[in-house]
Amino acid sequence: MSTTDKYSIITTTPAETEQVAYEFAHNLKNGDFVAMYGDLGAGKTAFVRGMASYLCPCDHVSSPTYTIVNEYNGDKVRLCHFDMYRITDDDDLYSIGFYDYEDCVIVCEWSENIEFALPESYYRVCVSKLDEDRRQITIEEIK
Ligand code: ADP
Numbered sequence: 374m375s376t377t378d379k380y381s382i383i384t385t386t387p388a389e390t391e392q393v394a395y396e397f398a399h400n401l402k403n404g405d406f407v408a409m410y411g412d413l414g415a416g417k418t419a420f421v422r423g424m425a426s427y428l429c430p431c432d433h434v435s436s437p438t439y440t441i442v443n444e445y446n447g448d449k450v451r452l453c454h455f456d457m458y459r460i461t462d463d464d465d466l467y468s469i470g471f472y473d474y475e476d477c478v479i480v481c482e483w484s485e486n487i488e489f490a491l492p493e494s495y496y497r498v499c500v501s502k503l504d505e506d507r508r509q510i511t512i513e514e515i516k
C-alpha cells in the first residue's frame with residue numbers, strides 16, 4: 374500500500390465543512406469508497422451532507438445511525454451512506470448486505486469498525502474536533 378495526495382484543512386463552521394466536502398466530491402464516481410473516521414459529533418454527517426450537495430442535491434441527508442444505510446440518487450452517481458457504529462464483524466456486514474452494494478459511491482461513518490473490509494484503494498477522511506467549532510479535516514487518497 375502506498376499513499377499519495379494528503380491534505381488537511383481547518384473549518385470553523387458546519388457550512389465550511391460542507392463546502393470542503395462539496396469540493397472533494399468533484400473527484401468521485403460510482404465505484405469509489407470513502408472511509409470516514411472521527412468521534413461522535415465530529416462532523417462526519419455534516420461532511421456527507423456536503424458531498425451530497427454536489428452529487429445528489431435534491432436529497433436530504435440525515436444520519437443512518439438506526440437505518441445503517443441511506444441511499445441518495447444523483448444524476449451521475451448513487452450515494453450509499455453507511456453508519457458502522459453498531460457493526461463489529463464481517464457477519465454483521467453480510468447481514469446488512471454491505472457486499473452487494475456495487476456501482477455506487479460508498480461513504481462509511483465509523484470506518485474504525487470495518488478496517489477489515491476496506492477496499493484496496495479508497496479515500497480516507499478523518500474529522501477531529503479541535504474545540505467547540507473548529508474541526509480538522511484530513512483527506513488522503515490510499516492507493
Ligand atoms: P458526526 O456525524 O461526526 O457524529 P455530525 O455531523 O452529526 O457529527 O455533527 C457535528 C456537530 O458539530 C453538529 O452539531 C455541528 O453543528 C457541530 N459543528 C460545529 N462546528 C462544526 C464544524 N466546523 N464542522 C462540522 N460540524 C460542526
Ligand code: MG
Pocket residue numbers: 417418436482
Ligand atoms: Mg454521523
